[in-house]
Amino acid sequence: MIGLADCNNFYASCERVFNPQLRNKPVVVLSNNDGCIIARSNESKSLGFKMGEPVFKIKELIEKHKVNVFSSNFALYGDLSDRVMNTLKSEVERVEIYSIDEAFLDFSDLVTTDRALSIKRKVQQWTGIPVSIGIAPTKSLAKLANNIAKKYVKKGVFILDDESLIKRVLNVFPIEDLWGVGRKYAKRLKQSGINTALEFIHADQEWIRRNFSVNGVRLQKELKGEKCYDLELRPTRKKNICTSRSFGKEIKDYIRIREAISTFANTCAIKLRKEKSCCSKILVFLMTNPYNPNAKQYHPHITLDFQTPTNDSAEIVSMANKALKSIYRNDCIYKKAGVIVQNTTPQEEVQMSLFDKVDRDKRRRLMYSVDKINMLMGKDKIRLAAQGFERRWKLRQERLSPCYTTRFSDILTIDI
C-alpha cells in the first residue's frame, strides 16, 4: 500500500505557523510580482476566491472580507517543507518527496488508521503544518484517497483498500479531479460521455491510448489496482533548468534587459553547480506583455550550443548575452525574460572537446570559491559586472512576511 501525505493549503498554512492571529481567518498567497492568487486557506476558498485569479480584479472583495494577503515567501515555504519531509521520514522508512508539499509513503509494512493518524499528529505538532493522508494500492488511487481525505473526512485520513469500497468511490469521483487529467483531457472525456473515474476504467483501452497516450492507459490500470508507478526514492538529476521572471515594470532599454538576462543566466549556472551538472545548450527568450492589446507583440527565443558542456557562470552569462543580442529589438517593450539551460550531463561525465583551450580545473576551483564566499557572506557578494547593481527589473513584493526560520534578523523574540 502507498500513502500520499499532502499539506493542506500549504503556503497559506506556512504563513499561519508563526502568526497565530491568522487562524480561522481568510488568507491568500500571491504569485511573484503579487500578480495572481496561488494559495488559499479554507476560509478564502469558501469566500469564492479562485486559484490563479489576478488580484487586481478582486481588490474590492479582498478589502470587503478583510482577507490577509501575502506575497510569496519561498524561503519560508522551502524551509517548512524540509521540516515536514524530515518528520515524515522519521516515521516511514521509504519516502518519495514528490513536490514542495507532497510525499508518497511506503506503507507496505503496516496500514492502519491509527498509524496514519499518529503521523499526521506528529507533523502537526512538530512543524505546525496540517496534512492529510490518503492510502491505497497504487499512487493514482492514493492521490484520489487523499483528495477524499481532504474534502470529506474530518480526521484527514482515508484508506482505500477493499474492492467494493474502491468501486463505490470511483463511481462518484469526477473525471477532472483525477491525477493526470487536466483541462483539455477532461473536456475531451466528457464529450465522449465519460464523467466519472468508474466510467474511465470501463473505457476501451485502445481508444484511451489513441486519445490520451500511454499515460492514459497507465492511469486506467492504476485505478484498477495495477501498479504502473513505483516509489522513486533517489532524487533525479534535472534535465532542464529555467530561471525567468516577469518584470515589476516593463523594460525597453537594452542594458537593463542585459542585466536581467545576465542575472538569470548566473542563477542557472549556480543551480547547475548545486546539482553537479553541466549543460550543453542554452535558450534565451523575451516576451512583450500579452495582456496589452495595444503593445507590439514579440516573443522571440533562440538556442545556442556550448562546445564543451559547462556550469561556469562567466561562460554561461556570456553565451546568454550573445543570444540576447541576436533577438533583442529596440522597438518593443518587454514584460518578461528568461534563460533555460538544457541537455544537462553529470559534471564528472563531461565529454571534453579536442580543441578546448579553457583550463577547466582552474575555472571549477574559482566557481567553487565564489559559491562558498557567497554562501558565507550573502548572496551576490561576488557577482559578474554584467549583472549590474540596481536590479531595476526586480519583483514587486509588497506584502512579504518575515523569513522567520532562515534569517537571523527575522527570528521571533518573546517578551517574558
Add this chain to the structure above:
DNA sequence: TCTGGGGTCCTAGGACCC
C-alpha cells in the same frame, strides 16, 4: 495600473543512416 514560475513526458514528423 495590475495577469507566476519551474518542471516532466509523449508523439509526430523530418532528416538521416545502411
Add this chain to the structure above:
DNA sequence: TCTGGGGTCCTAGGACCC
C-alpha cells in the same frame, strides 16, 4: 511501367504536474 525495408536521433508542440 515498375521504385524497399528497417532503423535512430532530434525537435517542436502539446499535454500534464506542482
